[in-house]
Amino acid sequence: MSKLRAGLVGLGMMGRHHARVLSSLDGVDLVAVADTEGDRFGAVGGVPVLSSVDTLIEQGIDYCVVAVPTRFHLDVVLKLAEAGVHALVEKPLAHSSEAASRLVDIYDANGLIGGVGHIERYNAALQEARARIEAGDLGDIHQVATRRQGPFPGRIADVGVVKDLGTHDFDLTAWVTQQSYKSVSAQTAFKSGREHEDLVTVVGRLSEGTVATHQVNWLSPFKERTTVITGERGAFIADTLTADLTFYENGEVATTWDNVSRFRGVSEGNVTRFAFAKPEPLVVEHEVFRDSLLGKTSSIVTFQQGAQTLAVAEACIESSVREETVTVPVIPAGQS
Structure with a gap:
């Protein structure tokens, strides 16, 4: 079976940890990363680093991890939804409950899987x-x-x-x-x-x-x-x-x-x-989200749950x- 094609947006502190886990996650290929400042910490090795979410989507990814500052979550995830890309978003889901509810609705309407990175x-x-x-x-x-x-x-x-x-x-x-x-x-x-x-x-x-x-x-x-x-x-x-x-x-x-x-x-x-x-909680979080995309029973933190926490x-x-x-x-x- 072919591997899931994953993307990552953001190479800040949490983004670098996500890159590390995605690079070694069974059944997943990290195909590209997007960050406007590039790979300034050398976190992704030979993985292509792109300048925008749009060019990342063009790589044909199945899902994307969103690890940019909270104020950018809504715009980034809306672009992913429009392209039919599943998303694992760092907490909090959005900057406001109104924005979070909008993401709940659009991901549900498009039949997409959205998870929130409540790692605890x-x-x-x-x-x-x-x-x-x-x-x-x-x-x-x-x-x-x-x-x-x-x-x-x-x-x-x-x-x-x-x-x-x-x-x-x-x-x-x-x-x-x-x-x-x-x-x-x-x-x-x-x-x-x-x-x-x-x-x-x-x-x-x-x-x-x-x-x-x-x-x-x-x-x-x-x-x-x-x-x-x-x-x-x-x-x-x-x-x-x-x-x-x-x-x-x-x-x-x-x-x-x-x-x-x-x-x-x-x-x-x-x-x-x-x-x-x-086991490392972040690894478990990624394994659970991967399994949800593969149709296996798993307990992700859903967008609705993330919105309720917000x-x-x-x-x-x-x-x-x-x-x-x-x-x-x-x-x-x-x-x-």
Whole structure:
């Protein structure tokens, strides 16, 4: 069987990682790349580097990875849709919910497959957590709390921390719990002199009553990527930097020391750090998207899901401006 012909738009930080994976992905040929500044980092070897999306499309590609700044996503993906090219788009899907919904509709109307690069879904720790939650290991889920912080990445200029980093947490929380966001209350701050926010704290309510809290910033001198999922039987702590998943089990042994018992409430049980395979999340993301194009069962992040995550982000920004809780709108599937 012939290989899928892939293209790539953008050779920035994430684009270079996509180029590396595409160059060695089974069943795929990276036939050309488009970047107006060329291959300034020497990321693609002998692969042709073109100056525009239009000339890339002319190479006869089956699908394209879009890794340009967010403000260019809409124009690039619309061109791909017009040419009948499937697309894997770096998150966030677009600069606004309106633009994202437009892409949902046009890709659906043209029978094309569109995926969004919410890479945390493919982190082994969260994959393991979701499988164990589905198996009932935690029972009912009470709360999801995430912390995602670190120094400001100089490459990000067109969106703030809510749409860039926060969307990771909104997507993974909805995916792991299999719930949608009903409402959010958020506070943002502008501490680095940029036009976009660089700090946000969010409290959200999910569709089945689970409470979600998110602390996200570009102001910390250390990098942290932690998700704590608390349920009726204990808690999972996922560190997506190391792909570790630890289970803190509720105890079944009675605490006879009264003072300690009153202080601790739920008693401590066994603590287990699970062992499982830890493939690179970006490789898994590409494998899943490739398989979807081949008609195999796979779980991509669809354009509709990416648009819904963007709606959560915009509700957070609106909540901060209005200083009140905001209901998250539902983004419908395509209109074909």
